[in-house]
Amino acid sequence: MTPAIEADKLVVCYGKLKVLRGVSFTIPAGQGVVLLGANGCGKSTLMRSLNGLEKLQSGTIRIHGDALSGASRSELRKIRQGMGYVFQHFNLVPQLNAFQNVLFGSLGRQRLGLLSCLSITASVADREKAMHCLDRVGMADRALHRPSELSGGQQQRVAIARMLMQNPKVVIADEPIASLDPKAGREVLDILWRIVTEEKLSMLCTLHQLELAQEYGDRILGMKAGHVEIDAPIAQTDIAQLNALYSGMTRVDAQPTEAAA
Numbered sequence: 089m090t091p092a093i094e095a096d097k098l099v100v101c102y103g104k105l106k107v108l109r110g111v112s113f114t115i116p117a118g119q120g121v122v123l124l125g126a127n128g129c130g131k132s133t134l135m136r137s138l139n140g141l142e143k144l145q146s147g148t149i150r151i152h153g154d155a156l157s158g159a160s161r162s163e164l165r166k167i168r169q170g171m172g173y174v175f176q177h178f179n180l181v182p183q184l185n186a187f188q189n190v191l192f193g194s195l196g197r198q199r200l201g202l203l204s205c206l207s208i209t210a211s212v213a214d215r216e217k218a219m220h221c222l223d224r225v226g227m228a229d230r231a232l233h234r235p236s237e238l239s240g241g242q243q244q245r246v247a248i249a250r251m252l253m254q255n256p257k258v259v260i261a262d263e264p265i266a267s268l269d270p271k272a273g274r275e276v277l278d279i280l281w282r283i284v285t286e287e288k289l290s291m292l293c294t295l296h297q298l299e300l301a302q303e304y305g306d307r308i309l310g311m312k313a314g315h316v317e318i319d320a321p322i323a324q325t326d327i328a329q330l331n332a333l334y335s336g337m338t339r340v341d342a343q344p345t346e347a348a349a
């Protein structure tokens with residue numbers, strides 16, 4: 089079966105700073121992988137690269153067999169349509185209620201503003217689907233609330249419903265619970281992982297809590313200073329190995345310090 093994500097020797101630079109330094113991994117279809125690593129080690133850069141938002145200096149990315157580099161604009165759009173994103177700060181449109189965020193969410197912000205101004209109505213099928221997606225994340229009773237009237241956990245659940253509305257095959261979740269308290273964070277992870285499992289999606293999800301990483305993921309990808317340091321099934325990792333991702337030179341922009349005399 090074609091893997092969901094194949095990343096081969098990815099190199100990404102910002103000016104002189106080499107952020108991804110030869111990152112390679114494969115995520116089989118249907119696998120949920122937790123991405124770990126200290127701040128500044130290159131996780132978000134990697135996740136943006138997978139969507140074609142970062143220019144690769146070298147390396148190749150394939151999503152369900154389709155290479156990003158060399159893809160035409162319409163091919164790239166098609167690949168991106170199959171990918172759902174969940175962000176730390178939810179990225180809901182504040183002027184729209186939960187239902188509208190889910191219904192129009194995949195259209196992009198600029199078109200969305202125009203559409204809501206013009207009050208263009210969606211099809212009955214799309215409206216029903218949006219309500220169904222809200223129901224899947226336990227938010228149907230908050231459909232008419234705006235983001236400002238919802239807690240952080242509830243906003244993230246709406247964002248997951250929006251992602252689900254898009255029918256993605258691959259989910260990229262960049263620190264989905266980093267802005268939430270532990271209880272809300274766990275609720276969101278439960279929902280996210282349940283949906284990924286039920287829909288047989290593939291996911292790459294950044295987390296900072298090692299115990300949650302071990303509990304939820306099938307596999308762990310650990311990054312340190314732009315490299316993949318750990319790539320192993322959860323059962324084959326131990327907490328000392330995971331903790332080591334956070335010690336020593338972890339950031340890609342860390343300057344080597346001279347050894348103390």
Ligand SMILES: Nc1ncnc2c1ncn2[C@@H]1O[C@H](COP(=O)(O)OP(=O)(O)O)[C@@H](O)[C@H]1O
Nearest residue numbers: 102107126127128129130131132133134340341
């Ligand atoms: N757009 C950018 N321009 C310049 N440097 C950047 C940019 N985005 C990220 N960086 C740098 O790249 C490194 C990795 O950042 P990032 O991928 O956000 O790491 P992480 O998500 O693991 O915290 C950091 O040193 C950061 O400052």
Ligand SMILES: [Mg+2]
Nearest residue numbers: 131132133262
């Ligand atoms: Mg990040």
